[in-house]
Amino acid sequence: MARRMMRCWLQKAWFQPFSMLRRRSFWWTRENFALYGLAKKAILIHGSNTYLFRWAGDRAMNTLAAMLRSEGLKAENEGVAIVALNVSPDQLQSCLHALLKDGPPDTLELARSVANKACEKYDLFLTDELLSADYAASKLDPEEAFNTIRRLIKTYEDGACQ
Numbered sequence: 001m002a003r004r005m006m007r008c009w010l011q012k013a014w015f016q017p018f019s020m021l022r023r024r025s026f027w028w029t030r031e032n033f034a035l036y037g038l039a040k041k042a043i044l045i046h047g048s049n050t051y052l053f054r055w056a057g058d059r060a061m062n063t064l065a066a067m068l069r070s071e072g073l074k075a076e077n078e079g080v081a082i083v084a085l086n087v088s089p090d091q092l093q094s095c096l097h098a099l100l101k102d103g104p105p106d107t108l109e110l111a112r113s114v115a116n117k118a119c120e121k122y123d124l125f126l127t128d129e130l131l132s133a134d135y136a137a138s139k140l141d142p143e144e145a146f147n148t149i150r151r152l153i154k155t156y157e158d159g160a161c162q
Contacts, residue, residue: 003055003080007038042152043089044081050092052082056148063145066110071095093156096149104146111136 036044044051054061061077068075073095074085084092111117117135118124126134 003057007055042155043092045089048086050084050087050089051078052084052092052152053080054082054148054152055080056144057141059139059141060144060148063105063110063140063142064148066114066140067099067105067142067145067149068092068095070105070110070113071098096153100146100149100153104142107136107140107142108132110142111140 033039038044038053042053044053052064054064056064058077061079061082065075065077065082068082068084073087073092075087076083076085087095111132112128114132114135117131117139119135119139123131123134
């Protein structure tokens with residue numbers, strides 16, 4: 001929700017952050033948002049990497065990155081975007097179509113595939129199975145990730161996204 005609100009704020013001219021530091025940072029962010037056309041684009045290319053901007057929450061973005069990794073891509077959640085390393089936009093799009101065709105993943109299976117699940121202070125004392133269950137419950141949202149993929153594919157099919 002917060003990232004969707006941020007996207008709305010970046011598109012509107014009337015939003016004014018309160019502090020000067022935030023104001024400068026916000027205007028710089030807004031300039032780059034406009035420069036790269038992120039109001040209409042979801043995928044950007046930088047070198048050999050492809051960036052996927054979905055404006056979704058952390059759990060959906062974690063899930064989406066894990067789903068892309070389960071399809072064999074090197075993908076990392078960078079907060080507001082997912083970076084697919086050494087992947088072309090066409091490869092990313094075909095992978096997203098495959099994920100859409102497969103349906104929402106099993107959360108526990110997806111959590112088992114995540115390499116670094118230890119997030120909390122005492123996670124190092126948990127068994128891998130319990131750690132996977134905790135990670136699935138607290139860090140993943142397969143339904144929202146699947147809906148995010150569905151919206152992205154629909155946007156591409158409607159021709160509104162480049």
